[in-house]
Amino acid sequence: KNEVEQSPQNLTAxxxxxxxxxxxxxxxxxxxxWLQQHPGGGIVxxxxxxxxxxxxxxxxATINIQEKHSSLHITASHPRDSAVYICAVRRPNDxxxxxxxxxxxxx
Amino acid sequence: xTEVTQTPKHLVMGMTxxxxxxxxxxxxxxxxxxxxxxxxxxxxxxxxxxYEKLSINESVxxxxxxxxxxxxxxxxHLHALQPEDSALYLCASSQGxxxGxxxxxxxxxxxx
Numbered sequence: 001k002n003e004v005e006q007s008p009q010n011l012t013a014x015x016x017x018x019x020x021x022x023x024x025x026x027x028x029x030x031x032x033x034w035l036q037q038h039p040g041g042g043i044v045x046x047x048x049x050x051x052x053x054x055x056x057x058x059x060x061a062t063i064n065i066q067e068k069h070s071s072l073h074i075t076a077s078h079p080r081d082s083a084v085y086i087c088a089v090r091r092p093n094d095x096x097x098x099x100x101x102x103x104x105x106x107x
Numbered sequence: 108x109t110e111v112t113q114t115p116k117h118l119v120m121g122m123t124x125x126x127x128x129x130x131x132x133x134x135x136x137x138x139x140x141x142x143x144x145x146x147x148x149x150x151x152x153x154x155x156x157x158y159e160k161l162s163i164n165e166s167v168x169x170x171x172x173x174x175x176x177x178x179x180x181x182x183x184h185l186h187a188l189q190p191e192d193s194a195l196y197l198c199a200s201s202q203g204x205x206x207g208x209x210x211x212x213x214x215x216x217x218x219x
Contacts, residue, residue, distance in 0.1 A: 033207060042113075042197065042212030043150075086149060093163055094140070095199075095208060097149035 003027045006087050006098035013105050019074040021101045023087030026068065031090040034061050034072045037100070038083045046072070048090075077105045108133040113198050113211035120188065121219055128183040128214045130198030136209070139181040141173060142197040144213070150197055156181060157203070188218045 005024045013019055025032070034046045047054050047061040049070065054061050058077075063070040074081055082105050087098040111132045120126050130139065138157050142150035155163035156175045164173075170192075172184040181198060198211040 031207070035210075040195075040215065043199075043210040045207050045209070048207040090207075093157075094152050094155060099149055100147075102147075 002099070003096050004087055004089055004098040006101050008101060009099065010102045011104070013077050013103070015078055015105055015107050017077050017105075019077050019081075019103065019105075021072045021085050021087075021103070023070045023072070023098055024068060025070075025087075025089050025096075027089065027091065027096070029089040029091060032063055032070050033088045033090065033095070034070070035086040035088055035097075036083050037086060043086070046085075074103075079105045079107050081105050109209065111198055111200050111209050111211035113196075113214050115214060116212065117215050117217075119217045119219060120185065122188060122190070124188075125184070125186045127185065128196055128198075128216075130181040130183075130200075130211055131179055132200040132209065133179055134200065134202075134209065135178075136200035136202050137178070138201045138203045139175065140199040140201070140208070141181070141183055142199065144195040144197055146194075154183075185216075188216075190218050193217045 007022050031050045033048050036044045049063040058075045060073040084100040084102050086100045088095045114129045141153040144150040152165050153167045154173045159175045170187050174182040195213045197213045199208040201208045
């Protein structure tokens with residue numbers, strides 16, 4: 001079993017829909033990251049969370065430390081949100097990544 | 108400067124070639140990382156440098172040789188690679204502890 005599990009693996013939505021991506025982890029962490037990767041591109045850090053909830057524009061990330069679970073929400077989705085979203089957990093010496101969720105938002 | 112800069116962006120090399128990937132950051136981050144990412148897979152850790160010293164080597168073959176000449180620069184020297192080494196190579200840096208990572212845009216390597 002992977003240390004970081006994401007669901008769903010693939011997600012197709014219509015423009016304007018509310019989107020949720022989930023992440024569960026099984027190890028102790030110092031922080032959890034939500035990352036965005038566009039095709040052929042580098043990785044952009046969206047959020048770093050150690051507790052509670054963060055909001056940036058149309059993106060909201062939450063984490064429940066007791067349940068070892070985090071969610072990334074996108075409100076009013078747009079085709080430019082199409083990308084791979086990766087959950088990653090921060091450990092003392094490195095970061096462990098989930099397999100990613102490939103999101104496609106259709107106009 | 109809040110970026111990690113990787114060069115080159117694309118590299119095609121033969122199996123007998125020697126080449127190097129370069130990564131640079133000027134944020135004063137003390138930890139720097141090399142990751143390898145195959146298509147549709149998450150990044151896999153290769154090496155970690157902490158305070159310019161190699162602290163983690165994830166059993167990477169010796170045809171990959173990392174080097175950290177100073178606190179801002181991280182190189183990955185490549186020699187006698189195989190076609191299966193073709194991948195996106197990502198560099199990242201961090202202040203350490205619970206601080207976040209800053210990723211470079213990667214070098215897309217093709218071994219022919």
